Amino acid sequence: MTSTTGKVIVGMSGGVDSSVSALLLLQQGYHVEGLFMKNWDEDDGTEYCTAKDDLADAQAVCDKLGIPLHTANFAAEYWDNVFEHFLAEYKAGRTPNPDILCNREIKFKVFIEYAEMLGAEKIATGHYVRQGQVRQGLASQGTDEVRPRLLKGLDPNKDQSYFLHAVPEAAIARTLFPVGELEKPAVRELAERHDLVTAKKKDSTGICFIGERRFRDFLQQYLPAQPGKIETPDGQVIGEHMGLMYYTLGQRQGLGIGGLADYSEDPWYVAVKDLERNVLVAVQGKHHPLLYTDSLATEAMDWIAGKPPVHKGRFTAKTRYRQNDVPCMLRTRDDGGVEVHFDTPQRAVTPGQSLVIYDGEICLGGGVIRDTWNALESIA
Numbered sequence: 001m002t003s004t005t006g007k008v009i010v011g012m013s014g015g016v017d018s019s020v021s022a023l024l025l026l027q028q029g030y031h032v033e034g035l036f037m038k039n040w041d042e043d044d045g046t047e048y049c050t051a052k053d054d055l056a057d058a059q060a061v062c063d064k065l066g067i068p069l070h071t072a073n074f075a076a077e078y079w080d081n082v083f084e085h086f087l088a089e090y091k092a093g094r095t096p097n098p099d100i101l102c103n104r105e106i107k108f109k110v111f112i113e114y115a116e117m118l119g120a121e122k123i124a125t126g127h128y129v130r131q132g133q134v135r136q137g138l139a140s141q142g143t144d145e146v147r148p149r150l151l152k153g154l155d156p157n158k159d160q161s162y163f164l165h166a167v168p169e170a171a172i173a174r175t176l177f178p179v180g181e182l183e184k185p186a187v188r189e190l191a192e193r194h195d196l197v198t199a200k201k202k203d204s205t206g207i208c209f210i211g212e213r214r215f216r217d218f219l220q221q222y223l224p225a226q227p228g229k230i231e232t233p234d235g236q237v238i239g240e241h242m243g244l245m246y247y248t249l250g251q252r253q254g255l256g257i258g259g260l261a262d263y264s265e266d267p268w269y270v271a272v273k274d275l276e277r278n279v280l281v282a283v284q285g286k287h288h289p290l291l292y293t294d295s296l297a298t299e300a301m302d303w304i305a306g307k308p309p310v311h312k313g314r315f316t317a318k319t320r321y322r323q324n325d326v327p328c329m330l331r332t333r334d335d336g337g338v339e340v341h342f343d344t345p346q347r348a349v350t351p352g353q354s355l356v357i358y359d360g361e362i363c364l365g366g367g368v369i370r371d372t373w374n375a376l377e378s379i380a
């Protein structure tokens, strides 16, 4: 194991992954301190209040490991740079992924600046990703340099590169990802062996820093619901929706449609959110062609290396977390976005979610999905 005296600030969430990250860095000889961030002010009238418990767990782990725990509140930055965008996306009829923005704007920006203030050159998180390096440029021209790369985590069930694709190269270079080289069961085992209180804590779900809440109630506090009609693709009205923002493409549950005289008993799925008319279009059958996407276009991409890959053409992509990579053709556009054509049509590709591009194990970057086309249409 390498021995170093460098100071590292570990983002301590009160979960098992960051607990074990701190442990591993101590074992590797780093000078480790923890930081618990509170980025959401919870007096918002709901009964959900997990930050207090999480802080207590983070403190217990730091006490056990004998390291100091700092606390910081970046709620203002979170509101301005993550949450307002999140609401704007819902308002625009899309389904955003705030954790991606949170990583770029908070965990790998404000956190790094704060760590610098504490005298640390590096931060560490419990994300399941790895770091690689490539040589770029030509030695003969003196432009030869080693550049960092974001790689998928070793545990394919836990890989979190999807959420980190918008983090720039310079921030990746300043971060250590100790559990990225491990599989989750090994992480829990280490926590148990070292008697860390988080060993058996269940994985966090919900939006980072906001946590698990009844999503509909939560959103309604910020955006007024606009009920409207549910229609079939040929315009028959078959029900009422509670507000387009509450529905996700491909969703089956919660439509309240059934027992219609002219239709079979097959379940209905959300196929289109028509924002202009405030209409939800539903189709019958999990594999209805309207649920499938052949091609898509994104907003401007965040390339980890700051620019698109040098070689063009075939890559793999994910259009949502926990999806197998799918082979695709990639074409860059002048507006900074890309167009992607999938080898096989993809189900329930959702505007507002992100397309993330991979070259083997390397995560190259990604962008928010803007438009999708299915086999019945083509890119204009």
Ligand SMILES: Nc1ncnc2c1ncn2[C@@H]1O[C@H](COP(=O)(O)OP(=O)(O)OP(=O)(O)O)[C@@H](O)[C@H]1O
Pocket (backbone or CB within 6 Å): 010, 011, 012, 013, 014, 015, 016, 017, 018, 019, 035, 036, 037, 038, 107, 124, 125, 126, 127, 203, 204, 208, 209
């Ligand atoms: N409140 C927080 N304060 C400081 N760092 C945090 C906080 N929440 C998350 N992090 C950092 O971001 C990493 C990934 O967060 P995520 O919410 O995805 O949790 P996770 O994968 O369940 O990890 P953990 O088991 O550590 O909670 C954490 O491991 C931690 O390093």
